[in-house]
Amino acid sequence: MSAIFQNYARYPLTFVKGEGARLTEADGRTFLDFGCGISVVNLGHCHPHVTQAIQKQAETLIHTSNLYHNPIQEQLADRLSRCGFGGDLFFCNSGAEANEAALKIARIYGNKKYEGKRNRVITLQNSFHGRTYMTLSATGQEKVKKGFEPTMDCFVHIKQNDFGEFLSEVKKGDVAAVMLELIQGEGGLELISRDFLVEVSEYCAKYDILLILDEIQTGFGRTGDIFAYKHFGITPDIITMAKGIANGIPMGAVMARREVAEYLSAGTHGSTFGGGYLACAAAMAVLDVMTERGFMQDVREKGDYFIGKLNEIFYQTEVTVHGTALMSGIKVPGKQKEFIEKCMNNNLIVIPAGNDVIRIYPPLTVTYEELDEGLALIKKSAAEMGIGE
C-alpha cells in the first residue's frame, strides 16, 4: 500500500494518457471517457488549444500572488462577467473554496447591511456544496456531514421545489441567502422546477435575500450554455463555478453583483494561488473554444440526440433517463454499482451519483460516431444485466 490517505474508494484502473474522448489504461486498453473526470475535462483530454495555452504560459510566468496586478486575471474576469450577468469575479482553486467565498459574502452582507440580524442560509435537501466545514454544513446530504459534527448551525435544508417551506423559513426574518443547484449533480440529476426557481428568485429580489447558484457542475457547457441559469430566465446575485472552468487545471470562481461583491473589501478574504497566471491562461483558452459561434448550439443538439437514443434503449425497462443536454444520466434502482462495472468491462467510463443514478457526461467536443459507440456499449452492458431483453 502506498503512503496515500485511504479516503477514496478507487476503481481498479490506472490511466496513463488521454486524448479527446479517449483514455489509455496502463495495460494498453483504450476507454471511451463519458465522465470527463467529474465533469472537469469538458473539452476532452489534452485539448490542443488549452494545452498550447498552458505551455505558452508556463514558459512566460506562472505565479506572482495577488499582491500585484494580474492582467490575465482581469481579462478573464471581464470575459466571464460578459458570459454571465455582468458581475465582478473572485478567483480561487476549487468548488468548495468558491462556495466558501460566496457564503462568506452572504454572511458579511447580512451582518453589515442588517446589523447582524440576517445570518442564516437556506439550501436544499440532498444538495452537495463541498467538503470544507462551511460547505459541508451547507450540504444537504447527511453522509457528507457524518462524523464531523458539530457542523455550522446557520443552514437549513428545505425540500426542493417546496415554495411553502421556503416561505416559512424566510419569514423568520434572519435569512441572508439561499443557495441552490439547478440540477443536483452529486444528488442524482434532480432538475429544479422552473416555477419554484422563479418564485424564489422574485421573492429574493423583493426582500434583498441573496440568490446564490452553485453552478460548479452545471457550468461550462454541460447543459448547453456557459451557465445553466440562462435556461431559466432569471438572474442570480451570485454564482459559483469550478470543475470545467479550466479543463483540468484547478480553479474556482465566484461572480457577484458589484454592490454585493463590495462587501468583501480589501483584506477580508483571499487566496494565495487564486487566479494565478497558469489557471487563468487555461480558462481563457476554454472560453475561446466555448464561445465560438455555434459551439453551444452543437452541444444542445448532441445532447438531444444522445438523450433521445438513451430513451430508445431503455424504453419500457426499469431504467429511466434523466438530465439535459450533455449533463445526462440514467437511474438504475439497486444496480448502480453493477452497471458501472459492466460499462468499465466494456471499456466505457461513466460515474455514479446518489444511490441509483449513473452520470453519463461525454466531453462537449464528442463526435456523433463516439456518441453512437458509447450508446452501443451502454446497450451491451444493459443486455449483459438482462435489462431491455
Ligand SMILES: *Cc1c(COP(=O)(O)O)cnc(C)c1O
Ligand atoms: C464538485 C462540486 C462541489 C465541490 O467542488 P470541489 O472542487 O470538489 O471542492 C461543489 N458543488 C457542486 C455542485 C459540485 O458538483
